[in-house]
Structures are given as C-alpha cells and as structure tokens.
Amino acid sequence: MSKVLYFTRDYTPHDHRFLSALAASPHEIFALRLERRGQQLEDRPLPPEVIRIPWEGGQQPAGLRDYPRLLRGLKRILGEIQPDVIHAGPLQSAAFLAAMSGFQPLVSMSWGSDILVEADSSPWMNWATRQTLRHSTLLAGDCQAVKQKAVQMGFPAERVVLFPWGVDLDRFHPADEAQSAFRGRQSWDAEEFVVLSLRTWEPLYGVHELVRGFAAAAREIPQLRLLLLGGGSQAAELRQILLSAGVMEQVYFGGRFNQDDLPAMYQAADLYVSAAHSDGSSVSLMEALASGLPVLISDIPGNLEWVTPGQEGWFFPTGDWRAIAQGIAQAYRQRETLKAIGLSARRLAEKRADWKTNFACLLTAYQQAQDLTRSAKGGR
DSSP: OOEEEEEESSOOHHHHHHHHHHHTSSSEEEEEEOOOOSSOOOOSOOOTTSEEOOOSSSSSOOOGGGHHHHHHHHHHHHHHHOOSEEEEESTTTHHHHHHHTTOSSEEEEOOSHHHHTGGGSSHHHHHHHHHHHHTOSEEEESSHHHHHHHHHTTOOGGGEEEOOOOBOTTTSOOOOTTOOHHHHHTTOOTTSEEEEEOSOSSGGGTHHHHHHHHHHHHHHOTTEEEEEEOOOTTHHHHHHHHHHHTOGGGEEEEESOOGGGHHHHHHHOSEEEEOOSSOSSOHHHHHHHHTTOOEEEEOOHHHHTTOOBTTTEEEEOTTOHHHHHHHHHHHHHTGGGHHHHHHHHHHHHHHHOBHHHHHHHHHHHHHHHHHHHHHHHHTO
C-alpha cells in the first residue's frame, strides 16, 4: 500500500471519478485542491475513504501571484504526510506546483487541452509546461496526440503512460426499444430525430458552430430536435443564432445537467455531435459510443484515434458549420441504418473504453514511478 497525494486544480466530475476509483484501491489517498473557481463544477462529496487536506488553497481562484505562497504550503503538506507518489494535473497549475516542490516521484497527468492548446498560448505557459515535464517522473496522458506533443517538448517517450480515461459500461448503455423516458416527457416520438450536444458553451468546444449547423439543417428538416445541454459564455450568441434561423422551437435547453441524469440524455438521442477544436480522448465521446450512439465529430487528432468513418460515425472539418449541417442531414436521411452503426459504437466502447480496465494503467504508473525514483536514487 502506498500513500498517494492526488493534487488537482479544482473539483470536477472527472476528479470525482478518479478519486472514487482510487478510494477503492489498496492505497491511502489524500486529496488536495488548488483553487475553487466561480461555478460549482461537482456537487457530489469526496468518497469517505479519501482524506481531504485543508490548506492555504482550494477556497478561491488562484493566480500566479498566489503561487509562491501556495508552493510553501504544498511543501509543508508534503513534509507532514510524506506521500509515496504525487498524482497532479493539469500541467500548468497543480502539476507545475508539484514539479516546483522538487518532490519525486511525480506522475503528472495531462488533461488534454493543457498540453495540446494552452502550452502554446503564451511564452509563460510554454515555459511552465516544459518545467513541469522536466521534473515529472512519468506523464499520464489519454491519447497519442498528448504523447506526441510531450515528446516534441523534450519528454522521453518511454516515460509516457497512455490510457483513455474510459467510462462505466454498466451505467452507459444503449436504450431499449421503447427509447428513454426523457423522450416521452418531451413528447418526442420515433419521427423526431434528436441531436445531442453537451459540451461547454465556450469557443474551444465549437458549440456555436454546431448550433449554426443544426439551425441550417433544421430549416430543411422539421423533424430535427437539438438536445442542448450545458452552459457558458456564449449563451446569448447561441440563442441569437437559433432565433434568427427560426428554429428555437426545435431546441430543448437542458442547462447544467445532473450527473445522475446523464445516461438518460444519451439514450434520448439519435446522434451525438461534438465540434470541439481540441480534445484528448473525449469522455463524452466515449459515453456516447457506450450508449450505442452514432457520432458526428470534428476531425481533431484525439477524435481520429477513435472512430472509423462509416462504422461508428463520421467526421467533419473542424470549424466548418456547413459540414456539420450536411452531416446531420446525412445521418437523418440514413436513420434506418443507424442501429447497426450504434452497435459498432458499443462494441468499440467495450473494446477500448472500459473504465475499470483502463484505470488499472494508472495504478501501474504509480508503481512504475516509484521504481524509477528508487532506481535513480540508488544510482547516485
């Protein structure tokens, strides 16, 4: 049994999932939160087996000016609990502070966009990313694109551990023949064709392009419905697009959804669409595949690692709303064949996206990091 310090930027549904799985492992788990941003990202409490560490951080947003104080606090905590390994991410926040503490072994975990997008957003972010990688024992990533970028930045390929984060295949599964209760509550029968979007309404995720594409298709196909979940800074823009197109009545705004309701949202849909400009192995994509949904997704590298066109779904050029409109219309026109595509999607999820199987890679990484650190100390 090892002491693991799980250090993350905020507390999100992804953190809850990692911590729940770690709580069921033989390790002693400590949780440290760098900051608390404006909105509540996850309302489920920490698993009772996880030891939450109160400290100087975790109560409000943290800026660069706070990092010296927080680094001193982190070093104090490391001295008190003496973990066997730190698991930290994203790379320019929690993992950066862990790297600057000098502690080894450090398993830094990329969250996808931190290295694929944010690392090139400014000279400081690039420097912070390189510093984190330089002081990391191992890098945990979820797709080849993350590994390739880390190697480009000088990190040894043999010290990258890849595993798609995966999903609970028992929780996310295809709908039965009656479809979902959610469809019934909306009075959507088999004639309505439901397109699902649940990415955050920010430019990085291209929801404005998705909405524009849906609006164009919906003007021609009255049977289309958009199940639009989430929220974000582009809310006014999205509503204006739909109002101008005259298709607002074909859209259901689901807001920020409860995680317990999420499987029913997938089961209510006929097609999952994501227009993200950057992703690793997208968890929502894997949830859609597990739910037996055909997918229409942007052709970014992280997505290309998953879907074979015509088998589990289709791609469109990133940022091209007209191609999204064409893709939605195409899926609608061949809706009688979508069941077979959905079955292929489910088979792919069972093969590659099983959370229980994939999570074991992280526990192996912890042991590998400890072995590497012991070996390095013994060689000096």
